[in-house]
Amino acid sequence: MTGFAYHVTGDRAAPVPVDRALGGDDGGLVWIHLETTDGQAQRWLRETAALSDYVVDALTATETRPRCEAVGQGAFVNLRGRSREELDTSDLLASVRIWAVKGQVFSVTRKPLIAVGAVEEAVKAGTIRDPGDLITSFATAITQDLDPDVANLGDELDACEEQLDATQIFALRRTVSRVRSTAIGYKRFLSPQRAALEKLASLPGDWLDDDDRLHLAGAADRAARMAEELDAIRERAALLHEWLSDLRAEQIDSRSLIIAIVAMVFLPLTFITGLYGMNVEGLPYAKAPWAFDAILGGCAVIAAGIVIYFVQRHWFER
Template identity: 60%
Template structure:
Protein backbone atom coordinates (compact mmCIF):
# COMPACT_ATOMS: atom_id res chain seq x y z
CA UNK A 1 0.00 0.00 0.00
CA UNK A 2 1.39 3.38 -1.02
CA UNK A 3 1.07 5.88 1.81
CA UNK A 4 1.77 6.46 5.49
CA UNK A 5 0.00 7.14 8.77
CA UNK A 6 0.70 9.16 11.93
CA UNK A 7 -0.83 8.96 15.39
CA UNK A 8 -0.66 12.15 17.44
CA UNK A 9 -0.98 11.83 21.19
CA UNK A 10 -0.36 14.69 23.66
CA UNK A 11 1.37 16.78 20.99
CA UNK A 12 3.76 14.02 19.97
CA UNK A 13 3.57 12.34 16.55
CA UNK A 14 4.36 8.68 15.97
CA UNK A 15 4.42 7.02 12.55
CA UNK A 16 2.29 3.88 12.57
CA UNK A 17 1.60 1.06 10.16
CA UNK A 18 -1.24 1.57 7.69
CA UNK A 19 -2.75 -1.77 8.65
CA UNK A 20 -3.23 -0.69 12.25
CA UNK A 21 -4.15 2.95 11.52
CA UNK A 22 -7.98 2.51 11.42
CA UNK A 23 -7.98 0.97 14.91
CA UNK A 24 -5.36 3.31 16.40
CA UNK A 25 -6.31 5.80 19.10
CA UNK A 26 -5.05 9.28 19.85
CA UNK A 27 -5.85 12.96 19.55
CA UNK A 28 -5.45 12.68 15.79
CA UNK A 29 -4.89 9.80 13.37
CA UNK A 30 -3.68 11.01 9.96
CA UNK A 31 -3.70 8.56 7.06
CA UNK A 32 -2.28 9.55 3.68
CA UNK A 33 -2.76 7.45 0.55
CA UNK A 34 -1.83 7.64 -3.12
CA UNK A 35 -4.72 6.58 -5.37
CA UNK A 36 -2.36 5.55 -8.18
CA UNK A 37 -2.25 2.31 -6.18
CA UNK A 38 -5.25 0.17 -7.20
CA UNK A 39 -5.64 -1.07 -3.65
CA UNK A 40 -6.32 2.38 -2.23
CA UNK A 41 -10.08 2.29 -2.90
CA UNK A 42 -10.34 -1.19 -1.43
CA UNK A 43 -8.37 -0.12 1.66
CA UNK A 44 -10.61 2.90 2.25
CA UNK A 45 -13.67 0.65 2.04
CA UNK A 46 -12.54 -2.52 3.77
CA UNK A 47 -9.99 -1.26 6.32
CA UNK A 48 -11.05 2.32 7.05
CA UNK A 49 -14.73 1.44 6.48
CA UNK A 50 -15.55 4.86 5.11
CA UNK A 51 -18.95 5.43 3.46
CA UNK A 52 -19.11 5.00 -0.30
CA UNK A 53 -19.92 8.67 -0.93
CA UNK A 54 -16.82 9.70 1.01
CA UNK A 55 -14.64 7.24 -0.91
CA UNK A 56 -15.99 8.52 -4.23
CA UNK A 57 -15.01 12.05 -3.24
CA UNK A 58 -11.53 10.95 -2.16
CA UNK A 59 -10.69 9.01 -5.33
CA UNK A 60 -12.52 11.12 -7.94
CA UNK A 61 -10.50 11.61 -11.13
CA UNK A 62 -11.39 15.27 -11.67
CA UNK A 63 -11.83 17.61 -8.73
CA UNK A 64 -12.26 21.32 -8.18
CA UNK A 65 -11.60 23.00 -4.83
CA UNK A 66 -14.67 22.61 -2.65
CA UNK A 67 -15.85 21.90 0.88
CA UNK A 68 -18.74 19.51 1.44
CA UNK A 69 -20.11 18.86 4.96
CA UNK A 70 -20.72 15.12 5.53
CA UNK A 71 -22.43 14.09 8.78
CA UNK A 72 -19.98 15.07 11.55
CA UNK A 73 -17.09 15.56 9.12
CA UNK A 74 -16.19 17.40 5.95
CA UNK A 75 -14.77 16.51 2.54
CA UNK A 76 -12.32 19.17 1.35
CA UNK A 77 -10.58 19.39 -2.03
CA UNK A 78 -7.66 21.78 -2.40
CA UNK A 79 -5.18 22.45 -5.21
CA UNK A 80 -1.47 23.11 -4.84
CA UNK A 81 1.89 23.07 -6.58
CA UNK A 82 3.47 19.77 -7.61
CA UNK A 83 6.94 18.83 -8.78
CA UNK A 84 5.58 16.64 -11.58
CA UNK A 85 4.99 18.00 -15.11
CA UNK A 86 1.21 18.15 -15.46
CA UNK A 87 0.92 19.88 -18.85
CA UNK A 88 -1.92 22.39 -18.89
CA UNK A 89 -3.19 21.28 -15.45
CA UNK A 90 -0.80 23.37 -13.36
CA UNK A 91 -2.09 22.42 -9.90
CA UNK A 92 -2.47 18.98 -8.35
CA UNK A 93 -5.24 18.10 -5.92
CA UNK A 94 -5.33 16.89 -2.35
CA UNK A 95 -8.61 15.35 -1.16
CA UNK A 96 -9.17 15.52 2.58
CA UNK A 97 -11.83 13.85 4.68
CA UNK A 98 -11.78 15.11 8.26
CA UNK A 99 -13.84 14.06 11.24
CA UNK A 100 -13.32 14.08 14.98
CA UNK A 101 -9.91 12.47 15.63
CA UNK A 102 -9.27 11.28 12.05
CA UNK A 103 -8.06 12.82 8.81
CA UNK A 104 -7.69 10.90 5.53
CA UNK A 105 -5.78 12.60 2.70
CA UNK A 106 -5.54 11.26 -0.84
CA UNK A 107 -3.36 12.49 -3.72
CA UNK A 108 -2.84 11.34 -7.28
CA UNK A 109 0.37 13.38 -7.54
CA UNK A 110 2.40 14.45 -4.57
CA UNK A 111 2.09 18.09 -3.61
CA UNK A 112 5.11 20.10 -2.53
CA UNK A 113 3.12 21.12 0.54
CA UNK A 114 2.96 17.52 1.77
CA UNK A 115 6.52 17.58 3.08
CA UNK A 116 5.86 20.86 4.90
CA UNK A 117 2.80 19.37 6.58
CA UNK A 118 4.72 16.24 7.59
CA UNK A 119 7.42 18.38 9.17
CA UNK A 120 4.72 20.28 11.05
CA UNK A 121 3.29 17.01 12.36
CA UNK A 122 6.71 15.76 13.45
CA UNK A 123 7.52 19.11 15.11
CA UNK A 124 4.34 18.90 17.20
CA UNK A 125 2.57 21.93 15.67
CA UNK A 126 -0.50 19.87 14.76
CA UNK A 127 -2.81 18.43 17.38
CA UNK A 128 -6.23 18.06 15.79
CA UNK A 129 -7.93 17.80 12.34
CA UNK A 130 -8.39 21.58 12.15
CA UNK A 131 -4.67 22.13 12.66
CA UNK A 132 -3.83 19.67 9.89
CA UNK A 133 -6.19 21.22 7.34
CA UNK A 134 -5.01 24.72 8.29
CA UNK A 135 -1.40 23.59 7.82
CA UNK A 136 -2.24 22.21 4.37
CA UNK A 137 -4.04 25.39 3.31
CA UNK A 138 -1.27 27.65 4.62
CA UNK A 139 1.49 25.61 2.96
CA UNK A 140 -0.37 25.57 -0.36
CA UNK A 141 -1.04 29.32 -0.40
CA UNK A 142 2.55 30.12 0.65
CA UNK A 143 3.90 28.13 -2.30
CA UNK A 144 1.43 29.65 -4.76
CA UNK A 145 2.07 33.25 -3.70
CA UNK A 146 5.56 33.62 -5.27
CA UNK A 147 4.42 31.76 -8.39
CA UNK A 148 1.60 34.24 -8.99
CA UNK A 149 3.97 37.13 -8.24
CA UNK A 150 6.43 35.71 -10.78
CA UNK A 151 3.68 35.71 -13.43
CA UNK A 152 3.21 39.43 -12.86
CA UNK A 153 6.97 40.05 -13.02
CA UNK A 154 7.27 38.14 -16.30
CA UNK A 155 4.43 40.18 -17.74
CA UNK A 156 6.11 43.40 -16.56
CA UNK A 157 9.27 42.40 -18.45
CA UNK A 158 7.22 41.75 -21.59
CA UNK A 159 5.57 45.17 -21.26
CA UNK A 160 8.94 46.90 -21.10
CA UNK A 161 10.01 45.18 -24.32
CA UNK A 162 6.99 46.19 -26.40
CA UNK A 163 8.52 49.44 -27.60
CA UNK A 164 11.68 47.68 -28.76
CA UNK A 165 9.89 44.76 -30.39
CA UNK A 166 12.02 43.15 -33.07
CA UNK A 167 10.94 39.52 -32.86
CA UNK A 168 7.65 37.70 -32.62
CA UNK A 169 8.83 35.57 -29.66
CA UNK A 170 7.52 38.21 -27.27
CA UNK A 171 3.96 37.37 -28.25
CA UNK A 172 4.64 33.70 -27.52
CA UNK A 173 5.94 34.60 -24.05
CA UNK A 174 2.84 36.68 -23.35
CA UNK A 175 0.64 33.81 -24.50
CA UNK A 176 2.48 31.47 -22.14
CA UNK A 177 1.88 33.79 -19.17
CA UNK A 178 -1.77 34.12 -20.16
CA UNK A 179 -2.23 30.34 -20.38
CA UNK A 180 -0.63 29.82 -16.98
CA UNK A 181 -2.78 32.56 -15.43
CA UNK A 182 -5.92 30.90 -16.82
CA UNK A 183 -4.79 27.58 -15.36
CA UNK A 184 -4.30 29.04 -11.89
CA UNK A 185 -7.51 31.08 -12.09
CA UNK A 186 -9.60 27.93 -12.57
CA UNK A 187 -8.79 26.74 -9.06
CA UNK A 188 -7.90 29.76 -6.94
CA UNK A 189 -11.39 31.27 -6.87
CA UNK A 190 -13.20 28.05 -5.84
CA UNK A 191 -10.37 27.28 -3.39
CA UNK A 192 -11.08 30.55 -1.62
CA UNK A 193 -14.77 29.62 -1.37
CA UNK A 194 -13.90 26.15 -0.06
CA UNK A 195 -11.64 27.53 2.68
CA UNK A 196 -14.21 30.12 3.73
CA UNK A 197 -16.92 27.47 3.90
CA UNK A 198 -14.65 25.15 5.88
CA UNK A 199 -13.80 27.91 8.36
CA UNK A 200 -17.52 28.47 8.97
CA UNK A 201 -18.46 24.80 9.55
CA UNK A 202 -20.14 24.24 12.95
CA UNK A 203 -18.06 21.22 13.98
CA UNK A 204 -16.46 20.48 17.33
CA UNK A 205 -13.08 19.44 15.92
CA UNK A 206 -12.53 22.91 14.41
CA UNK A 207 -11.12 25.33 16.99
CA UNK A 208 -11.04 29.11 16.86
CA UNK A 209 -7.35 29.27 15.97
CA UNK A 210 -7.97 26.83 13.11
CA UNK A 211 -10.73 29.06 11.77
CA UNK A 212 -8.43 32.08 11.96
CA UNK A 213 -5.72 30.26 9.96
CA UNK A 214 -8.24 29.04 7.40
CA UNK A 215 -9.68 32.54 7.02
CA UNK A 216 -6.17 33.90 6.53
CA UNK A 217 -5.48 31.28 3.85
CA UNK A 218 -8.81 32.12 2.19
CA UNK A 219 -7.89 35.83 2.12
CA UNK A 220 -4.54 35.03 0.51
CA UNK A 221 -6.27 32.79 -2.03
CA UNK A 222 -8.71 35.62 -2.79
CA UNK A 223 -5.85 38.07 -3.29
CA UNK A 224 -4.02 35.65 -5.58
CA UNK A 225 -7.23 35.01 -7.54
CA UNK A 226 -7.67 38.75 -8.07
CA UNK A 227 -4.03 39.14 -9.08
CA UNK A 228 -4.25 36.23 -11.53
CA UNK A 229 -7.40 37.74 -13.04
CA UNK A 230 -5.59 41.07 -13.46
CA UNK A 231 -2.62 39.28 -15.04
CA UNK A 232 -4.93 37.48 -17.45
CA UNK A 233 -6.57 40.74 -18.50
CA UNK A 234 -3.19 42.48 -18.86
CA UNK A 235 -1.89 39.60 -20.94
CA UNK A 236 -4.96 39.78 -23.17
CA UNK A 237 -4.51 43.51 -23.71
CA UNK A 238 -0.80 43.06 -24.35
CA UNK A 239 -1.51 40.31 -26.87
CA UNK A 240 -3.86 42.65 -28.72
CA UNK A 241 -1.21 45.40 -28.61
CA UNK A 242 1.43 43.06 -30.02
CA UNK A 243 -0.97 41.94 -32.74
CA UNK A 244 -1.63 45.59 -33.67
CA UNK A 245 2.11 46.34 -33.66
CA UNK A 246 2.74 43.36 -35.89
CA UNK A 247 0.00 44.54 -38.26
CA UNK A 248 1.51 48.03 -38.35
CA UNK A 249 4.97 46.59 -39.01
CA UNK A 250 3.64 44.53 -41.91
CA UNK A 251 1.79 47.57 -43.29
CA UNK A 252 4.96 49.66 -43.12
CA UNK A 253 6.98 47.02 -44.95
CA UNK A 254 4.22 46.61 -47.54
CA UNK A 255 4.22 50.37 -48.07
CA UNK A 256 7.99 50.41 -48.63
CA UNK A 257 7.67 47.60 -51.16
CA UNK A 258 4.79 49.38 -52.91
CA UNK A 259 6.74 52.66 -53.11
CA UNK A 260 9.80 50.88 -54.49
CA UNK A 261 7.58 49.20 -57.11
CA UNK A 262 6.02 52.53 -58.08
CA UNK A 263 9.45 54.11 -58.50
CA UNK A 264 10.83 51.33 -60.68
CA UNK A 265 7.67 50.72 -62.70
CA UNK A 266 8.19 53.59 -65.22
CA UNK A 267 11.94 52.90 -65.27
CA UNK A 268 11.28 49.25 -66.12
CA UNK A 269 8.92 50.33 -68.92
CA UNK A 270 11.47 52.76 -70.36
CA UNK A 271 14.42 50.36 -70.23
CA UNK A 272 12.28 47.54 -71.56
CA UNK A 273 11.13 49.70 -74.47
CA UNK A 274 14.69 50.58 -75.50
CA UNK A 275 15.80 47.02 -74.96
CA UNK A 276 13.74 45.74 -77.91
CA UNK A 277 15.68 44.47 -80.90
CA UNK A 278 13.70 46.43 -83.51
CA UNK A 279 14.53 49.22 -85.92
CA UNK A 280 13.21 52.78 -85.61
CA UNK A 281 13.85 53.52 -81.91
CA UNK A 282 14.32 57.30 -81.49
CA UNK A 283 17.98 58.39 -81.15
CA UNK A 284 19.12 54.76 -81.07
CA UNK A 285 22.13 55.61 -83.25
CA UNK A 286 23.13 58.72 -81.33
CA UNK A 287 26.26 58.41 -79.11
CA UNK A 288 24.65 60.36 -76.25
CA UNK A 289 21.44 58.29 -76.20
CA UNK A 290 22.56 55.97 -73.36
CA UNK A 291 23.54 58.87 -71.12
CA UNK A 292 20.26 60.59 -71.89
CA UNK A 293 18.22 57.52 -70.94
CA UNK A 294 20.16 57.15 -67.66
CA UNK A 295 19.56 60.80 -66.86
CA UNK A 296 15.87 60.52 -67.72
CA UNK A 297 15.53 57.46 -65.47
CA UNK A 298 17.24 59.27 -62.59
CA UNK A 299 15.02 62.28 -63.02
CA UNK A 300 11.85 60.16 -63.07
CA UNK A 301 12.96 58.27 -59.93
CA UNK A 302 13.80 61.52 -58.12
CA UNK A 303 10.49 63.08 -59.12
CA UNK A 304 8.43 60.11 -57.90
CA UNK A 305 10.40 59.88 -54.65
CA UNK A 306 9.98 63.62 -54.07
CA UNK A 307 6.25 63.39 -54.70
CA UNK A 308 5.88 60.52 -52.19
CA UNK A 309 7.87 62.50 -49.61
CA UNK A 310 5.75 65.58 -50.18
CA UNK A 311 2.59 63.52 -49.59
CA UNK A 312 4.21 61.88 -46.51
CA UNK A 313 3.60 58.37 -47.87
CA UNK A 314 7.01 57.19 -46.73
CA UNK A 315 6.22 57.64 -43.02
Protein backbone atom coordinates in the same frame (compact mmCIF):
# COMPACT_ATOMS: atom_id res chain seq x y z
CA MET B 1 -0.25 1.53 -2.98
CA THR B 2 2.22 4.15 -1.73
CA GLY B 3 1.84 6.59 1.12
CA PHE B 4 2.68 7.22 4.76
CA ALA B 5 0.99 7.69 8.10
CA TYR B 6 1.62 9.53 11.38
CA HIS B 7 0.23 9.01 14.85
CA VAL B 8 0.15 12.32 16.72
CA THR B 9 -0.17 12.43 20.50
CA GLY B 10 0.12 15.86 22.05
CA ASP B 11 3.11 17.55 20.43
CA ARG B 12 4.76 14.28 19.42
CA ALA B 13 4.33 12.66 16.01
CA ALA B 14 5.48 9.15 15.21
CA PRO B 15 5.55 7.65 11.71
CA VAL B 16 3.70 4.34 11.48
CA PRO B 17 3.01 1.88 8.64
CA VAL B 18 -0.17 2.67 6.78
CA ASP B 19 -1.62 -0.79 7.47
CA ARG B 20 -1.08 -0.31 11.22
CA ALA B 21 -2.18 3.31 11.47
CA LEU B 22 -5.81 2.48 12.20
CA GLY B 23 -6.41 1.76 15.83
CA GLY B 24 -8.32 2.72 18.91
CA ASP B 25 -9.23 6.24 19.90
CA ASP B 26 -6.57 7.43 22.35
CA GLY B 27 -7.36 11.12 22.01
CA GLY B 28 -4.63 11.69 19.43
CA LEU B 29 -4.62 12.20 15.69
CA VAL B 30 -4.00 9.67 12.94
CA TRP B 31 -3.05 11.09 9.56
CA ILE B 32 -2.96 8.68 6.63
CA HIS B 33 -1.78 9.98 3.28
CA LEU B 34 -2.04 7.93 0.08
CA GLU B 35 -0.26 8.93 -3.11
CA THR B 36 -2.44 7.04 -5.56
CA THR B 37 -6.08 6.55 -6.48
CA ASP B 38 -5.75 3.11 -8.07
CA GLY B 39 -7.92 0.09 -7.38
CA GLN B 40 -5.75 -1.10 -4.51
CA ALA B 41 -6.12 2.23 -2.71
CA GLN B 42 -9.87 2.17 -3.24
CA ARG B 43 -10.15 -1.35 -1.79
CA TRP B 44 -8.00 -0.38 1.21
CA LEU B 45 -10.10 2.70 1.94
CA ARG B 46 -13.34 0.77 1.55
CA GLU B 47 -12.45 -2.51 3.28
CA THR B 48 -9.65 -1.75 5.75
CA ALA B 49 -10.39 1.88 6.62
CA ALA B 50 -14.15 1.13 6.46
CA LEU B 51 -15.03 4.41 4.82
CA SER B 52 -18.38 4.83 3.12
CA ASP B 53 -18.67 4.38 -0.63
CA TYR B 54 -19.46 8.07 -1.07
CA VAL B 55 -16.29 9.14 0.77
CA VAL B 56 -14.13 6.60 -1.10
CA ASP B 57 -15.50 7.74 -4.45
CA ALA B 58 -14.83 11.37 -3.51
CA LEU B 59 -11.28 10.60 -2.37
CA THR B 60 -10.42 8.68 -5.55
CA ALA B 61 -12.38 10.60 -8.21
CA THR B 62 -10.52 11.32 -11.43
CA GLU B 63 -11.87 14.82 -12.06
CA THR B 64 -12.14 17.11 -9.07
CA ARG B 65 -12.69 20.77 -8.26
CA PRO B 66 -12.13 22.57 -4.96
CA ARG B 67 -15.14 21.99 -2.72
CA CYS B 68 -16.18 21.25 0.84
CA GLU B 69 -19.00 19.04 2.03
CA ALA B 70 -20.14 18.07 5.49
CA VAL B 71 -20.76 14.32 5.65
CA GLY B 72 -22.06 13.00 8.96
CA GLN B 73 -19.68 13.95 11.76
CA GLY B 74 -16.87 14.75 9.35
CA ALA B 75 -16.09 16.80 6.28
CA PHE B 76 -14.72 16.15 2.82
CA VAL B 77 -12.44 18.85 1.39
CA ASN B 78 -10.81 19.03 -2.00
CA LEU B 79 -8.04 21.60 -2.53
CA ARG B 80 -5.74 22.42 -5.42
CA GLY B 81 -2.05 23.35 -5.32
CA ARG B 82 1.14 23.25 -7.32
CA SER B 83 2.75 19.91 -8.14
CA ARG B 84 6.39 18.91 -8.47
CA GLU B 85 5.54 17.36 -11.83
CA GLU B 86 4.76 19.31 -14.97
CA LEU B 87 1.02 19.10 -15.52
CA ASP B 88 -1.16 19.58 -18.56
CA THR B 89 -1.75 23.21 -19.52
CA SER B 90 -5.50 22.73 -19.07
CA ASP B 91 -5.07 21.48 -15.49
CA LEU B 92 -2.16 23.35 -13.91
CA LEU B 93 -2.85 22.51 -10.26
CA ALA B 94 -2.84 19.09 -8.62
CA SER B 95 -5.53 18.09 -6.14
CA VAL B 96 -5.47 16.82 -2.60
CA ARG B 97 -8.66 15.16 -1.36
CA ILE B 98 -9.13 15.17 2.42
CA TRP B 99 -11.61 13.31 4.63
CA ALA B 100 -11.54 14.47 8.24
CA VAL B 101 -13.35 13.31 11.34
CA LYS B 102 -12.47 13.73 14.95
CA GLY B 103 -9.14 11.95 15.53
CA GLN B 104 -8.58 10.87 11.90
CA VAL B 105 -7.61 12.47 8.61
CA PHE B 106 -7.28 10.70 5.27
CA SER B 107 -5.64 12.56 2.40
CA VAL B 108 -5.18 11.30 -1.16
CA THR B 109 -3.19 12.75 -4.08
CA ARG B 110 -2.72 11.52 -7.65
CA LYS B 111 0.23 13.84 -8.38
CA PRO B 112 3.00 14.84 -5.95
CA LEU B 113 1.76 18.00 -4.26
CA ILE B 114 4.38 20.47 -3.01
CA ALA B 115 2.25 21.38 0.01
CA VAL B 116 2.33 17.78 1.31
CA GLY B 117 6.00 18.15 2.20
CA ALA B 118 5.35 21.36 4.15
CA VAL B 119 2.47 19.74 6.05
CA GLU B 120 4.57 16.69 6.88
CA GLU B 121 7.31 18.92 8.27
CA ALA B 122 4.74 20.72 10.42
CA VAL B 123 3.52 17.36 11.74
CA LYS B 124 7.06 16.30 12.60
CA ALA B 125 7.65 19.66 14.34
CA GLY B 126 4.69 19.01 16.64
CA THR B 127 2.63 22.03 15.58
CA ILE B 128 -0.31 19.92 14.38
CA ARG B 129 -2.44 18.21 17.02
CA ASP B 130 -5.91 17.75 15.56
CA PRO B 131 -7.71 17.49 12.19
CA GLY B 132 -8.43 21.22 12.14
CA ASP B 133 -4.72 22.00 12.46
CA LEU B 134 -3.90 19.57 9.65
CA ILE B 135 -6.44 20.96 7.17
CA THR B 136 -5.45 24.50 8.09
CA SER B 137 -1.82 23.58 7.45
CA PHE B 138 -2.75 22.24 4.01
CA ALA B 139 -4.67 25.40 3.12
CA THR B 140 -1.89 27.67 4.37
CA ALA B 141 0.89 25.71 2.65
CA ILE B 142 -0.97 25.73 -0.69
CA THR B 143 -1.63 29.48 -0.62
CA GLN B 144 1.92 30.27 0.55
CA ASP B 145 3.33 28.19 -2.30
CA LEU B 146 1.04 29.73 -4.92
CA ASP B 147 1.49 33.34 -3.81
CA PRO B 148 5.07 33.82 -5.13
CA ASP B 149 4.16 32.08 -8.39
CA VAL B 150 1.24 34.46 -8.94
CA ALA B 151 3.52 37.41 -8.12
CA ASN B 152 6.06 36.13 -10.68
CA LEU B 153 3.36 36.22 -13.37
CA GLY B 154 2.84 39.91 -12.68
CA ASP B 155 6.60 40.52 -12.73
CA GLU B 156 6.86 38.82 -16.13
CA LEU B 157 4.22 41.16 -17.52
CA ASP B 158 6.09 44.14 -16.05
CA ALA B 159 9.24 42.96 -17.83
CA CYS B 160 7.32 42.55 -21.10
CA GLU B 161 5.98 46.10 -20.83
CA GLU B 162 9.50 47.44 -20.24
CA GLN B 163 10.87 45.49 -23.23
CA LEU B 164 8.05 46.50 -25.58
CA ASP B 165 9.88 46.76 -28.89
CA ALA B 166 9.09 45.98 -32.53
CA THR B 167 12.16 43.74 -32.78
CA GLN B 168 10.96 41.42 -29.99
CA ILE B 169 7.30 41.05 -30.89
CA PHE B 170 7.28 37.28 -31.33
CA ALA B 171 9.21 36.51 -28.12
CA LEU B 172 7.03 38.91 -26.12
CA ARG B 173 3.81 37.47 -27.55
CA ARG B 174 4.88 33.96 -26.52
CA THR B 175 5.60 35.15 -22.98
CA VAL B 176 2.33 37.09 -22.72
CA SER B 177 0.32 34.14 -24.06
CA ARG B 178 1.95 31.77 -21.55
CA VAL B 179 1.34 34.15 -18.63
CA ARG B 180 -2.28 34.64 -19.64
CA SER B 181 -2.84 30.89 -20.03
CA THR B 182 -1.29 30.22 -16.61
CA ALA B 183 -3.38 32.95 -14.96
CA ILE B 184 -6.57 31.50 -16.46
CA GLY B 185 -5.60 28.00 -15.28
CA TYR B 186 -4.93 29.19 -11.72
CA LYS B 187 -8.05 31.37 -11.58
CA ARG B 188 -10.18 28.39 -12.59
CA PHE B 189 -9.45 26.72 -9.24
CA LEU B 190 -8.71 29.60 -6.86
CA SER B 191 -12.22 31.03 -6.87
CA PRO B 192 -13.96 27.76 -5.87
CA GLN B 193 -11.10 27.07 -3.44
CA ARG B 194 -11.86 30.29 -1.61
CA ALA B 195 -15.52 29.27 -1.37
CA ALA B 196 -14.52 25.80 -0.11
CA LEU B 197 -12.29 27.23 2.64
CA GLU B 198 -14.98 29.70 3.70
CA LYS B 199 -17.54 26.92 3.90
CA LEU B 200 -15.14 24.73 5.89
CA ALA B 201 -14.49 27.54 8.36
CA SER B 202 -18.24 27.85 9.00
CA LEU B 203 -18.97 24.13 9.43
CA PRO B 204 -20.29 23.06 12.84
CA GLY B 205 -18.32 20.52 14.81
CA ASP B 206 -16.01 20.30 17.80
CA TRP B 207 -13.07 19.04 15.72
CA LEU B 208 -12.52 22.58 14.39
CA ASP B 209 -11.22 25.03 17.02
CA ASP B 210 -11.74 28.77 16.88
CA ASP B 211 -8.12 29.38 15.86
CA ASP B 212 -8.51 26.81 13.05
CA ARG B 213 -11.54 28.70 11.74
CA LEU B 214 -9.60 31.98 11.86
CA HIS B 215 -6.68 30.46 9.96
CA LEU B 216 -9.02 28.95 7.38
CA ALA B 217 -10.71 32.31 6.92
CA GLY B 218 -7.27 33.88 6.48
CA ALA B 219 -6.35 31.28 3.84
CA ALA B 220 -9.67 31.99 2.08
CA ASP B 221 -8.94 35.73 2.07
CA ARG B 222 -5.50 35.04 0.64
CA ALA B 223 -7.01 32.86 -2.08
CA ALA B 224 -9.49 35.65 -2.86
CA ARG B 225 -6.66 38.18 -3.13
CA MET B 226 -4.74 35.90 -5.48
CA ALA B 227 -7.88 35.38 -7.58
CA GLU B 228 -8.29 39.15 -7.89
CA GLU B 229 -4.62 39.53 -8.80
CA LEU B 230 -5.00 36.82 -11.45
CA ASP B 231 -7.96 38.72 -12.91
CA ALA B 232 -5.77 41.81 -13.14
CA ILE B 233 -2.94 39.79 -14.72
CA ARG B 234 -5.32 38.32 -17.28
CA GLU B 235 -6.66 41.75 -18.22
CA ARG B 236 -3.15 43.22 -18.43
CA ALA B 237 -2.03 40.29 -20.59
CA ALA B 238 -4.98 40.80 -22.93
CA LEU B 239 -4.22 44.53 -23.21
CA LEU B 240 -0.51 43.87 -23.77
CA HIS B 241 -1.38 41.31 -26.45
CA GLU B 242 -3.47 43.96 -28.22
CA TRP B 243 -0.56 46.42 -28.04
CA LEU B 244 1.77 43.83 -29.55
CA SER B 245 -0.75 43.09 -32.29
CA ASP B 246 -1.06 46.82 -33.05
CA LEU B 247 2.73 47.15 -33.06
CA ARG B 248 2.98 44.21 -35.43
CA ALA B 249 0.33 45.76 -37.69
CA GLU B 250 2.24 49.07 -37.72
CA GLN B 251 5.43 47.20 -38.55
CA ILE B 252 3.71 45.46 -41.47
CA ASP B 253 2.23 48.77 -42.67
CA SER B 254 5.64 50.41 -42.52
CA ARG B 255 7.25 47.63 -44.53
CA SER B 256 4.39 47.64 -47.00
CA LEU B 257 4.87 51.40 -47.48
CA ILE B 258 8.57 50.93 -48.22
CA ILE B 259 7.75 48.19 -50.73
CA ALA B 260 5.13 50.44 -52.36
CA ILE B 261 7.59 53.34 -52.64
CA VAL B 262 10.25 51.13 -54.18
CA ALA B 263 7.68 49.74 -56.63
CA MET B 264 6.57 53.26 -57.57
CA VAL B 265 10.18 54.29 -58.21
CA PHE B 266 10.96 51.33 -60.43
CA LEU B 267 7.61 51.07 -62.22
CA PRO B 268 8.31 53.80 -64.85
CA LEU B 269 11.94 52.68 -65.08
CA THR B 270 10.81 49.14 -65.80
CA PHE B 271 8.48 50.43 -68.50
CA ILE B 272 11.24 52.39 -70.22
CA THR B 273 13.79 49.56 -70.04
CA GLY B 274 11.17 47.08 -71.22
CA LEU B 275 10.20 49.33 -74.12
CA TYR B 276 13.76 49.76 -75.33
CA GLY B 277 14.50 46.13 -74.72
CA MET B 278 12.10 45.03 -77.48
CA ASN B 279 13.85 43.41 -80.40
CA VAL B 280 12.02 45.40 -83.12
CA GLU B 281 12.96 48.04 -85.65
CA GLY B 282 11.99 51.68 -85.42
CA LEU B 283 12.98 52.52 -81.82
CA PRO B 284 14.05 56.20 -81.63
CA TYR B 285 17.81 56.74 -81.41
CA ALA B 286 18.38 52.97 -81.31
CA LYS B 287 21.53 53.37 -83.45
CA ALA B 288 22.84 56.51 -81.75
CA PRO B 289 26.07 55.96 -79.78
CA TRP B 290 24.86 58.20 -76.93
CA ALA B 291 21.41 56.58 -76.61
CA PHE B 292 22.30 54.27 -73.69
CA ASP B 293 23.76 57.11 -71.62
CA ALA B 294 20.75 59.28 -72.38
CA ILE B 295 18.24 56.63 -71.35
CA LEU B 296 20.27 55.86 -68.20
CA GLY B 297 20.35 59.54 -67.29
CA GLY B 298 16.63 59.89 -67.98
CA CYS B 299 15.88 56.97 -65.68
CA ALA B 300 17.99 58.54 -62.94
CA VAL B 301 16.14 61.85 -63.30
CA ILE B 302 12.75 60.11 -63.16
CA ALA B 303 13.76 58.08 -60.07
CA ALA B 304 15.08 61.19 -58.31
CA GLY B 305 11.91 63.09 -59.17
CA ILE B 306 9.68 60.36 -57.71
CA VAL B 307 11.77 60.18 -54.53
CA ILE B 308 11.64 63.98 -54.12
CA TYR B 309 7.87 63.89 -54.59
CA PHE B 310 7.49 61.26 -51.82
CA VAL B 311 9.76 63.26 -49.51
CA GLN B 312 7.71 66.40 -50.02
CA ARG B 313 4.54 64.44 -49.31
CA HIS B 314 6.14 63.11 -46.06
CA TRP B 315 5.58 59.48 -46.99
CA PHE B 316 8.86 58.44 -45.37
CA GLU B 317 7.71 59.80 -42.02
CA ARG B 318 4.63 57.55 -41.78
